[in-house]
Amino acid sequence: MSLATHTPGVARYIAAAEAAAQRRAADLARMRACRFDTIAVHGLYTMQEALDFNQGSIIEPIYMATSQAYRDSDEMEAALAYAVPTWCYSRIANPSLYYFENVLALLEGYQLTVETSCCATASGMAAIDAATEPFLARDPRRPDRPFNFVSTCQVYGGTFQLFAARKMREKGVECRWIRNSADLGEWEERIDDNTRFLYGELPSNPGQAFFDLAAVAGLAHRRGIPLIIDNTVATPALLRPLSFGADVVVQSVTKTLTSSGFGIAGAVIARKNLTCHYAPEDLRADFAMYLKTLPNRDHGPNLSPMNAVLSINDMRTLRSKVDLFSRNTMQVARFLEQHPRVERVDYLGLASHPLHELASRYLFLVDAEHDAQYGQPVNRYGHLMSFRVAGGVEATRRVFDALRRIWRATDLGRVKSVATIPAISTHQQQGEEGRALADIPGNLIRLCVGGEHPDDVIADLDQALDAVDGRSTRVAPSAWSIGGASRALGDGDA
Numbered sequence: 001m002s003l004a005t006h007t008p009g010v011a012r013y014i015a016a017a018e019a020a021a022q023r024r025a026a027d028l029a030r031m032r033a034c035r036f037d038t039i040a041v042h043g044l045y046t047m048q049e050a051l052d053f054n055q056g057s058i059i060e061p062i063y064m065a066t067s068q069a070y071r072d073s074d075e076m077e078a079a080l081a082y083a084v085p086t087w088c089y090s091r092i093a094n095p096s097l098y099y100f101e102n103v104l105a106l107l108e109g110y111q112l113t114v115e116t117s118c119c120a121t122a123s124g125m126a127a128i129d130a131a132t133e134p135f136l137a138r139d140p141r142r143p144d145r146p147f148n149f150v151s152t153c154q155v156y157g158g159t160f161q162l163f164a165a166r167k168m169r170e171k172g173v174e175c176r177w178i179r180n181s182a183d184l185g186e187w188e189e190r191i192d193d194n195t196r197f198l199y200g201e202l203p204s205n206p207g208q209a210f211f212d213l214a215a216v217a218g219l220a221h222r223r224g225i226p227l228i229i230d231n232t233v234a235t236p237a238l239l240r241p242l243s244f245g246a247d248v249v250v251q252s253v254t255k256t257l258t259s260s261g262f263g264i265a266g267a268v269i270a271r272k273n274l275t276c277h278y279a280p281e282d283l284r285a286d287f288a289m290y291l292k293t294l295p296n297r298d299h300g301p302n303l304s305p306m307n308a309v310l311s312i313n314d315m316r317t318l319r320s321k322v323d324l325f326s327r328n329t330m331q332v333a334r335f336l337e338q339h340p341r342v343e344r345v346d347y348l349g350l351a352s353h354p355l356h357e358l359a360s361r362y363l364f365l366v367d368a369e370h371d372a373q374y375g376q377p378v379n380r381y382g383h384l385m386s387f388r389v390a391g392g393v394e395a396t397r398r399v400f401d402a403l404r405r406i407w408r409a410t411d412l413g414r415v416k417s418v419a420t421i422p423a424i425s426t427h428q429q430q431g432e433e434g435r436a437l438a439d440i441p442g443n444l445i446r447l448c449v450g451g452e453h454p455d456d457v458i459a460d461l462d463q464a465l466d467a468v469d470g471r472s473t474r475v476a477p478s479a480w481s482i483g484g485a486s487r488a489l490g491d492g493d494a
């Protein structure tokens, strides 16, 4: 915006903001030149920033405030025109979110020549909705023209419901499912002139589906449409989809990015100048900023500052955690693979997995070649795997109920190992037909291996698999908690 169109008071703020923008660009350039771990530890929160604006605090501030005060009406006017840096109101932006967004933009854009930006959301589902909805706007020139989007059917159950129920059933937008995402011919068949975007989850939860990302990005771009990838399971420590041509990445930050399990968070990270032949210029130029300042301002799915800083803290050690979890998962998968009571194990790291070779072209521990421990690129396959129990659904439930150390919860990406039966939990609501489509049978247990020693996880699985013979494994509730609280002991309890 030209200074001439503003009053002198407003123009003064805009001129000062230009100097600040240069300082930010220099900070950004310095950080982009650092290695992944350094970016994860610091992001854009510098010592200078702490000394100048945050009492010297070495940890990013949590601004639990609804809104920002302005020095005078000139600053307010400049801010509300988005002509100077501002956070304004926490439904739109917030300083704690600023640090969160920048670290994720840098990590997903690591060593990429194009610029990236990020918009924080209150959850992974809010990120998926925010990332897809703008591409499903009616075309004002042809308002009656139907349109569709193409997605892998092997996606998280919430995503399946969002696409099948919310978008398809309630809004009449056609979602065309890809059954076998590794088959490029199937993608090609589903795309037509009315396709708005392609969507995939890599690797998929829980089935470990995987596809040739660069080839699918090529398909999308030949049609002038964007590719959106859910990178929750791999995280940027193993895969950076934008570097293979994807336009937008969504993250359930709730999961592996944070791993401590303190709260729900999400993010949309996009390359600037993304491919989309039908979208307005401002959407294409900086999609994440477009979301932040327009649709998300109006829909309001913003992240709490507290969760932003808790997430920042967790993400500092992302690479080493993902390395540890991946190595542990590999050991557990090998144990399960040879167990007589296990019918099948799906883990991309196993040489026996049909997609192992394809996944091995994509999933590398970032910076392993600069790590004294490895000194060369190493494949890592993440912490999510699934296995099918021999003997059917009842036997599967007995094994599941017998777990003692592995937590039964509909969760993943934790530092604690967690298991679930997707058919009765995360993927229950998509129904028998939807589960058959995505190959999620009732005897499949999804297991996310955490940071415990793998021997102890294996021991727990080993004793639980013994429960297939039907012996009872229920543990009676105890009368006292280890912290000292007793249950009420009525007459009947004695």
Ligand SMILES: Cc1ncc(COP(=O)(O)O)c(C=O)c1O
Residues within 6 Å of the ligand: 123, 124, 125, 126, 156, 158, 159, 201, 205, 230, 232, 233, 251, 252, 253, 254, 255, 264, 265, 266, 412
């Ligand atoms: C792959 C994947 N994407 C998205 C989500 C949704 O994230 P959230 O629970 O943060 O909304 C999940 C949740 O399990 C997931 O596993």
